[in-house]
Amino acid sequence: MSQFPLLEHYPELIYLDSAAACQVPAEVLQAIQHYYQYQHANVHRAGHRLGRAATLALEQARAQLAAFMGAPAEQVTLQSSTTAVLNYLAQYLPVSWQAGDEVLLTRAEHHANILPWQRLAERHQLQLKYIDIDPQTGALSAWEELLTARTKVVSVTFASNVTGALFDIEPLLQRAQQQGSWTIVDAAQAAAHYPLRASELGCDALVFSAHKVYGVAGCAPLYLSERLLTQLPPMLVGGGVVQQVTPTQATFIDGIQRFEAGSPNTAAAVAAAAAVQWLAKQDGQRLSALRSLLVSELRQRAWLNVLPSGLQATPTVAFYSNEFHAYDVATWLDQHGIAVRAGHHCAQVFLQHWQLPAVVRVSLGVYITEAHIHQFLQTLDAGWALFSSD
Ligand SMILES: Cc1ncc(COP(=O)(O)O)c(C=O)c1O
Numbered sequence: 001m002s003q004f005p006l007l008e009h010y011p012e013l014i015y016l017d018s019a020a021a022c023q024v025p026a027e028v029l030q031a032i033q034h035y036y037q038y039q040h041a042n043v044h045r046a047g048h049r050l051g052r053a054a055t056l057a058l059e060q061a062r063a064q065l066a067a068f069m070g071a072p073a074e075q076v077t078l079q080s081s082t083t084a085v086l087n088y089l090a091q092y093l094p095v096s097w098q099a100g101d102e103v104l105l106t107r108a109e110h111h112a113n114i115l116p117w118q119r120l121a122e123r124h125q126l127q128l129k130y131i132d133i134d135p136q137t138g139a140l141s142a143w144e145e146l147l148t149a150r151t152k153v154v155s156v157t158f159a160s161n162v163t164g165a166l167f168d169i170e171p172l173l174q175r176a177q178q179q180g181s182w183t184i185v186d187a188a189q190a191a192a193h194y195p196l197r198a199s200e201l202g203c204d205a206l207v208f209s210a211h212k213v214y215g216v217a218g219c220a221p222l223y224l225s226e227r228l229l230t231q232l233p234p235m236l237v238g239g240g241v242v243q244q245v246t247p248t249q250a251t252f253i254d255g256i257q258r259f260e261a262g263s264p265n266t267a268a269a270v271a272a273a274a275a276v277q278w279l280a281k282q283d284g285q286r287l288s289a290l291r292s293l294l295v296s297e298l299r300q301r302a303w304l305n306v307l308p309s310g311l312q313a314t315p316t317v318a319f320y321s322n323e324f325h326a327y328d329v330a331t332w333l334d335q336h337g338i339a340v341r342a343g344h345h346c347a348q349v350f351l352q353h354w355q356l357p358a359v360v361r362v363s364l365g366v367y368i369t370e371a372h373i374h375q376f377l378q379t380l381d382a383g384w385a386l387f388s389s390d
Pocket residue numbers: 019020081082083084110112113157159160161186188189209
């Protein structure tokens with residue numbers, strides 16, 4: 001099997017949509033196969049041999065994912081998706097909300113980190129505040145005045161899913177925690193490219209989706225600080241999280257497993273652990289260099305504009321043209337075997353900031369080479385030559 005069986009199956013494809021989902025390496029597919037072939041049973045409750053094997057596989061996966069996040073395993077729960085987690089946190093954070101309390105976000109949030117807070121804000125008459133993005137640099141603008149005594153939650157993305165900008169969130173998180181706000185990090189875009197250091201960052205919760213780090217959908221490791229872990233109620237209730245249940249009441253177990261009611265997706269967790277181990281062997285610098293090449297090439301084309309992305313960025317780039325619509329660019333590229341995304345990228349608040357309806361997003365994965373970048377640019381130029389001559 002090649003390193004990426006899907007890409008072997010489509011040898012002509014240039015897959016530039018890894019920010020949405022990475023293609024899955026053979027090693028990860030093999031880990032899933034191995035789990036189902038030799039270890040599969042339901043976990044925790046079964047005392048038999050396979051039940052023990054599956055439980056061990058799940059707990060080993062948790063330990064490896066925790067190490068990847070820079071956190072102790074006892075503080076990492078395996079959830080299903082970043083979206084699910086952000087919805088849970090908005091619903092269950094231990095805050096006695098008063099009308100006028102504030103939640104601080106950035107304008108670069110994915111809808112997954114806006115809509116749950118909007119729903120909560122409607123319920124309790126809260127104020128949502130947004131940290132701006134500097135139009136010149138693409139980095140976060142000043143946030144000091146937005147963090148007030150009424151800020152109960154700061155929930156921010158580590159990196160933009162549109163421009164790739166990696167935000168300097170640590171000072172914000174530290175300051176917010178010092179004043180007693182809950183701090184949440186959406187690490188969905190950063191996880192594959194930047195050390196997460198969850199325990200040191202100043203966050204109470206940090207989450208990412210495994211399908212964005214070369215794993216598969218269905219696993220989202222969530223780090224919880226000690227203070228949140230002890231105060232957060234179980235988000236889902238059911239099997240596996242109780243000490244005792246009477247017809248009218250239940251008491252819950254302590255520790256991280258009380259956030260894992262029901263049967264977990266052990267295969268997805270095993271795949272996620274295999275993926276982060278595989279990822280550790282890849283050369284991240286190579287993708288940064290390819291990104292720089294791509295950005296400098298795009299900037300030479302007067303007919304398009306690259307959105308700024310700050311000093312550090314994931315290998316994701318967004319651009320638009322006033323003459324060649326983003327959807328037409330993406331369709332043209334797709335007709336030539338190149339997969340990119342066009343649209344608002346589930347970040348409409350961010351695109352409104354730039355007053356743009358849609359941009360093209362190019363996101364690189366480990367399988368992308370310099371030859372692919374040149375082929376992409378040539379195809380883009382050919383499209384422009386054709387459409388601009390109309
Ligand atoms: C920054 C960011 N947050 C959250 C999400 C949602 O992740 P999921 O669809 O895995 O729940 C995404 C997905 O694109 C994302 O890029």
